[in-house]
Every structure is written in structure tokens, then in C-alpha cells.
Amino acid sequence: MKMSRVATLQFAAFHVLVVLLSVGADYIPPSRVDGFVYENGSLDLLDTILIEAFYDPVCPDSRDSWPPLKQALHHYGSRVSLLLHLLPLPYHDNAFVTSRALHIVNSLNSSATFPLLEWFFSHQEKFYGAQTRNLSRASIIEEIVKSAAKVVGRSYYNAIKKGFNDTKSDYQTRVSFKYAALRGVYGTPFFYVNGFLLPDAGGSVDYKAWRKFIDPLVGDKKSAHHEESLHFLS
Template identity: 90%
Template sequence: MKMSRVATLQFAAFQVLVVLLSVGSDYIPPSRFDGFVYENGSLNLLDTILIEAFYDPVCPDSRDSWPPLKQALRHYGSRVSLLLHLLPLPYHDNAFVTSRALHIVNTLNASATFPLLEWFFSHQEKFYGAQTRNLSRAFVIEEIVKSATKVVGRSYYNAIKNGFNDTKSDYQTRISFKYAASRGVYGTPFFYVNGFLLSDTGASIDYKAWRKIIDPLVGAKKGVNRNEESPHLYL
């Protein structure tokens, strides 16, 4: 995300919000909450610190922010959960189709969702920039299907390919975009911790910064749990 685009993207997000609000009672929420849960994370908000990350599979800043976040998640284990949301940015080539591929794979084999995301991060040059300028959408989708098959397994080729012919994955990806807009997200990466936007959001959050953010929360949560378990000690 380049700062020069912030004002434009804010306006675009505002327009999406206007559309969502204008449909009123005709708007039906999706059947499930948006996002992918990382590994064995828990969404029980009473038992975990929840990080929500908004990523674009072909965004270089999203790619660069992932390794330190992943390192932090491994450090804290079950004490911290990650819910990943997708925001396919309109100025990133093939952001929508790569996001759609992630929704398809998540439906088929949820354990392969994050490996596929990491594959996209490692091979962004295949689907982003001048390399794809003269390629048809059909060709790009076929390349994405082949790439996803390498990650998930050859037996999934037809299922992934058929997923691009199914309106369900298109709908899921649109919902992801609309959900991000409804949260005021206008670029990637964006991070929320326990529902609050981080002021230093973006690729600049390294492992030490994550530790600085989360360590006090882990300590505070331990104090709360002690109060709940032995309230008579604190009267």
C-alpha cells in the first residue's frame, strides 16, 4: 500500500459502505463469518487474544509482513489466534482471482489455505505486474489452478478448476472485500488486535513490535484469569 493512494482508497471504501447501507433490509449477511483461522487457533474470545489481518495475496507489503507475524504466532501458541481476511485491491493485478483461489482451496482442504497463501507470496511475480499484462484472464486462472494443485495435491485439480466456474467462490470473495470495507480497511496489510486497529499497521510491524504489542496483553489476561479463579483473594 502506497500512502499516495490512501485518500483514493478511503473514498472507494466509503462508496462500498454507502452501497451496503443503502440496501437496508434487503441486505442478507453471509452464512458464516468472513476469514480463515490460522492452524489451530481458537475464536473463543474469552480464551485467546485475537489478531485480525487483512491481506492481499499479491501485495508486496502483505508478503513482507507475514514472516514476523507468523513468528509471533508460533511464539505465543494457543494464547493468540489469527483470523485472516482477504482484501483484493483493485490496483493489484489478479488480486481477485488469487483471493478466489484461496476461498476455493479453503472449502476443499482448510489445512492448505495458508500454505497456498505463502506460495502466492513466494511467487507474486507470476501473477503481478508487467508479466501478466498481455495474458488473458482464462490463462491466468489456469496457471493459478495448476499452482494451487502443486500445493494441495494433483487429485484436487478438477475441484479447484470447477471452483472458478462456481458462483459460490465469487460470492465469498466479494463478501471478503465488502467486509474489509465495512471495517474501514482501505489497504493491505491492516491489523486489528481484539477488535482495535493497530496504529502502526503495515509491513513495518516486525517480530519485536509484535512482542511489544502482545506481551502486555498476555500478562493482563493472566491477571484476569487469576481474579476469575480465586476472587476471594482479591476482595
């Protein structure tokens, strides 16, 4: 990631923070926690190791980091949960509208959220760079609606299209950006494990690295549960 891009997003994040602090008592948090829970993950912080990932649907680095993270999640099963946050980067073409599509689909059928994210990862060239330079925003949204309907089900076409005319999905996507800014996230992918920033933020983490980070935590959690059981029995 070029420093000019980092500086741009850091400035935006600082501006968001200033605005939120300036509104004081008038600021109202969103009605639900930001992010999408992967498959059967749990947000019970006492019973699971929580990974928080910040992704941009049209970010190549986000795309490349997803397969090893997904492999790790399947390896650990219910012991590890993923909460995915979206950060539509201002220098990635159509990052906001693709993120908005994910919010819309999640509200219609949450089981289709990650399949749609993977579809965006596999077809980034359709929405990123020179491919869309001469296309109107309306035509890009229409293509996204058609594509999302193919993933979710063609019967959802009208509902997805309606979602882009609803201010709710726009608000949810803005909340995602603001949440990332408040967490100090300035690029994608960024990863937190149990609330702590993973080293080398902004780059891909391979499967071996995930195992290196998570294995000791899984062992510590097992030990803690064992000690609790012995204490109960005594």
C-alpha cells in the same frame, strides 16, 4: 502506498458502504464469519487474544509482514489466534483471482489455505506486474489452478478449476472486500488486535514489535484468570 491509491480504495469503500446502507432490511449477512483461522486458533474471544490481519496475496507488504507475524503466533501458541481476511486491492494485478483461489482451496481443504497463501507470497512475480500484462484472464486462472493443485494435491485440480466456474467463490471474495471496507481498511497489511486497530496500519510489523504489543496483553489475561480462580475458590 501512494495517496492516489489510498483515495481510490477509500472511494470504493465509501461506495460499498452506501450500497449496503441503502438496501436496508433487504441486506442479508453472509452465512459465516469472514476470514481464515490460522492452524489451531480459536475465535473464543474470552480465551484468546485475537489478531485480525487483512492481506492481499499479491501485495509485497503483506508478503513481508507474514514471517514475523507467523513467528509471533508460534511463540504464543494457543494464547493468541489469527483470523486472516482478504482484501484484493483494485490496483494489484490478479488480486481478486488469487484471493478467490484461496477461498476455493479453503472450502476443499482448510489445512492448505495458509500453505497456498505462502506459495502466492513466494511466487508473486508470476501473477503481478509486467509478467502478466499480455496474458488473458483465462490463462492466468489456469496457471493459478495448476499452481494451487501442486500445493493442495494434484487430485484437487478439477475441483479447484470447477470452483472458478462456481459463483460461490466469487461471492465469498466480494464479501471479503466488502467486510474490509466496512471495517475501514483501505490497504494491506492492516492489523487489529482484539478489535482495535494496530498503530502504523498499512506497514509491516516486525517480531519485536509484535512481542511489544502482545506481551502485556498475555500478562493481563493471566492475571484475570488468576483472579477468577481465587474468586471461585473463596
